[in-house]
Amino acid sequence: MCKRILLLIFILSGINLYAQLAQYDEALEGDINSDLTLDANKKYLLKGFVNVNEGATLTIPAGTIIYGEKSSKGTLIINRGAKINAVGAPNNPIVFTSQQPAGQRAAGDWGGIIIAGRASINVPGGTAVIEGGTGTIYGGGENPDDNDNSGIMSYVRIEFPGIAYLPDNEINGLTLAGVGRGTTLDHIQVSYSGDDSYEFFGGTVNAKYLIAYKGVDDEFDTDFGYRGNLQFLAGYRDFNIADISGSNGFESDNDGTGTLNEPRTRPIFSNVTLIGPLVNPDYTEFNPNFKRGMHLRRSTLTSVYNSIIMGYPVGLYLDGENSVAGAQSDSLQIRNTIIAGAQSGKNLTTNVESFDVVSWFKTSSYSNQEFETSVEVKLTDPFNQSAPNATPMSDSPAASGANFDNPRLSGGFFESVEFIGAFDPSGARWDEGWTNYDPQNTDYTLTGVDEEYTNIIPAAYELSQNYPNPFNPTTTISFVLPKSGNVKLTVYNTLGQEVEKLINGYKEAGKYNITWSANNLPSGLYLYRLETENYVVSKKMTLLK
Structure with missing residues (x-):
């Protein structure tokens, strides 16, 4: 009995130690008052309400990963007169996602993205404050500009946003408030939003190729005089998740x-x-x-x-x-x-x-x-x-x-x-390549290089023993590459059957820490194998549930 208790304590301590919040390189917080360009080789954390203010452009290159902090309701706000320049690629999207560990993410883990513009709305006076508690003002007042340009978002994923600031006063996955038709929106996926996936508060912005995936409230909500054009939209529901206010595909009010x-x-x-x-x-x-x-x-x-x-x-x-x-x-x-x-x-x-x-x-x-x-x-x-x-x-x-x-x-x-x-x-499906229908289990550390090795080229290939071992259900696999090249990191069972391919593609030289979850697998012995052009090695690990 004592041994079993000690083993249980060991396993539970392993879970607490290694199911950590995703690590990041830089925090984004407060006001951004001048042009800022992010680095796709870094990971970022939105802390609190991050305001991009008038005259500033936030540029986000393809492949950038940005986490939202749960405790501070991390939210990105593009205010009137500011711009976002977020252009991903079909095989390399920009990803906004939860900082929580794989398997522990949920709708409403962070705020979401709000874009406010100077296009016309039907609120008397022509301006209003957006719901969600951010204090963001939208609309063009007495002199609106329906051609207003708030920038571009293309090939972007927004995962686990939509937090309730107050009852009936929530931040949506992507909020478009008084945004003008000079703005470009295409190839955007909002997944597991805690409120509406998309809400258009007035304005005239057009959009194509939008996906609403397993949100809690409505897929596409339009109100306050929205008059844009929308083509090629898809919405999918989780059978068990809906909002007490009533969840709809379209909800539309004047x-x-x-x-x-x-x-x-x-x-x-x-x-x-x-x-x-x-x-x-x-x-x-x-x-x-x-x-x-x-x-x-x-x-x-x-x-x-x-x-x-x-x-x-x-x-x-x-x-x-x-x-x-x-x-x-x-x-x-x-x-x-x-x-x-x-x-x-x-x-x-x-x-x-x-x-x-x-x-x-x-x-x-x-x-x-x-x-x-x-x-x-x-x-x-x-x-x-x-x-x-x-x-x-x-x-x-x-x-x-x-x-x-x-x-x-x-x-x-x-x-x-x-x-x-x-x-x-x-024809080809336009949602292939850049979307993710399983963001709950995606390990966003796969693209990261340890800071310790950012500017140091290791002397030799190395595959370390995973830790912890035994593990339940998460463990970390580490390896180093002395030179860049194509890499495969694969997990097999004892019958030689492939369980999961963790990496299959080009990687820069450096040290990598890969967190792997075996949440859906039975206890037993597993092998993990690292393959490069001139290095192949395997090691054993034990899953003990």
Whole structure:
């Protein structure tokens, strides 16, 4: 009994010692008042509210990793008149993520990213303070600039953001407040946000290739006079995670009380795929706080084209007299869109008894389609919880039928395609290479070089014994490279079967510490093997649960 107790103490002490917060090279905190360029070879930590102020540009190169500090609600704020220049690459994205250890991350581990601009909003006076407790002012006041330029974000991941500062006063994953159409947004993935994945507070910014993945509240929230164009968007839900306020794919208001203040909220969505939690209409293993694929309410005039909304308890909820009036006057439009797989009789709903929402949606010239089940839409694997694939099959009703003749889709922003939804059934997936559908278990230390060896070239190759050993479930593997080159670091079981490839690619000379989690593996003996052009060595390690 004593030996077992001692062994348990040893294992638990190992967990406490080695499941540490991710290490960083520099902290970003307070005000940034002049141009600042980060270094992709360093890791950064957002501490508290980090404000990039008017006249300053924050440049973030491809491959940079930035952690958000949980205790201080780390948040990056690009204020009016400032810019962000965050340009990743298809095979080398910029990553904002949790500082917590792999396997211990959660929605709301840090604040998120807020961009504030000088475009018009419908709040009287033309300016407002963004929710979330940061005090950030947005909007252009009496002289707004709808072409305002807040910079560029391209090939960027934002993981585990969205912290609740106060009840009903949260920071979203990516908040766009009064941002103008001079700003460029494309290829952005927000994952595990504690509030909305994206929220657009007024403004005119356009965006393409956005992914909302397993957020807690809404996927895409639009309000306060937002009037941008959005194309190629995908949203996927965790079946068990939803917000007590009610989680939706789209949630759209003109403002918080549904006034008719101008400019009206009237975003234009095309080629969106929203996948809810219902694998089939009778599926019951999902959080009851899930609500609607599209909740259009409070005088919004949102319009949706060439899109797929499926697997939500309610497909469309057209809420309130003013939004219904928008549908009746053809200011609010839904065209060439598929709604499927809601609970019985709830694909199309409204609370305005005098309005026949089903007949309106099925108006023949609108070319919309309704299906009782999601399987009839024939997407490849949309409900996969670890590797979703919402590409239409060749015989899917979404494989063709898109239409871009509507004048609202003219002007050069919208790409004319044949398919409905976010993904081309006959082309490459635009979410491959730069996205991550398992950020919970990603080890961001894989790209790091120990500070001790940053300017020192080791004399010889070396693979150290992992520590701790035995371990449960996390251990650290260290090795040194005397010269740069291609490296493989692989874990095998005793049958010689590959368990996980930890590294497979080019590495600079230096010392590397790789943290590996065997959380999902059984106890036993494992081997890890380091291979370079002229060095191959293996060592043993023991997982003891």
